[in-house]
Amino acid sequence: MIPPVPSRHRNAVATRQAILASARRHFARENYENVGLREIAGDAGVDPALVSRYFGSKEALFRETLRDDDKDIMDGATRDNLAAHFAQLFLDKGDVPQDERDIHIERILTLLHSIGSPKAGQIIRETIDADILGPVAREIGGADADMRAAMAFAVLMGMGIMHNTLAVDPSTCSDAESARFEKRLTRIFAAALDPHEDG
Incomplete structure (x- = not known):
């Protein structure tokens, strides 16, 4: 049986997440100035042009790696715990x-x-x-x-x-x-x- 073809939206979400995950790894290992968008794209397995398409700029991508709304450092935290x-x-x-x-x-x-x-x-x-x-x-x-x-x-x-x-x-x-x-x-x-x- 032929598997269903993923939707364009699903591919876009997966691509964006792959770029973001790659950027996190690179920025966690290197100074901001030493990280290139081509390296991030290469590790994510995508064309470098897609990094700019999804995030606009290196600065915007960096900001996104720090402010991932899905992983709030305060999730589950209360004053008592x-x-x-x-x-x-x-x-x-x-x-x-x-x-x-x-x-x-x-x-x-x-x-x-x-x-x-x-x-x-x-x-x-x-x-x-x-x-x-x-x-x-x-x-x-x-x-x-x-x-x-x-x-x-x-x-x-x-x-x-x-x-x-x-x-x-x-x-x-x-x-x-x-x-x-x-x-x-x-x-x-x-x-x-x-x-x-x-x-």
């Missing part, structure tokens, strides 16, 4: 699916690689404010919410460095070690988000 939610982004357990954890980590690595870029830096700052700092601050509320959100984000960035540069992977630890890692990391996030001042 936010510290544990952030900790689980780096663990192979909990309620966050592995593909979402991978995308969150790629986004953090992208920020690390390109924050100093003149072109990408402004996009990154706007994205951090709109998609991370703002939502976290609104969720936690209370005194110094913006400061506490920024401190939690600093921990997220530090974990991204540890995951990539130091090649520390808690999923390869024993169950006991992994549990201790999760407990300590949750406490760190909780301290950053705590509205009460010491002393």
Whole structure:
């Protein structure tokens, strides 16, 4: 039996997603200026002209990799579980699916690689404010919410460095070690988000 021919719309969606996935991988490994649209297109298996057709420009594609509406870093997070939610982004357990954890980590690595870029830096700052700092601050509320959100984000960035540069992977630890890692990391996030001042 001859399989049905995919619709043009379905092909367009699949092509767009393939380009986006390829761009995420490249921007997570290289500085913004070192990533070319031909490389992204080649890894996605599409003609380079399609990158411009679907995204318009390299800047627009970069922005889209950071602001993927399907993978909200706050999905499933509440004020009460936010510290544990952030900790689980780096663990192979909990309620966050592995593909979402991978995308969150790629986004953090992208920020690390390109924050100093003149072109990408402004996009990154706007994205951090709109998609991370703002939502976290609104969720936690209370005194110094913006400061506490920024401190939690600093921990997220530090974990991204540890995951990539130091090649520390808690999923390869024993169950006991992994549990201790999760407990300590949750406490760190909780301290950053705590509205009460010491002393």
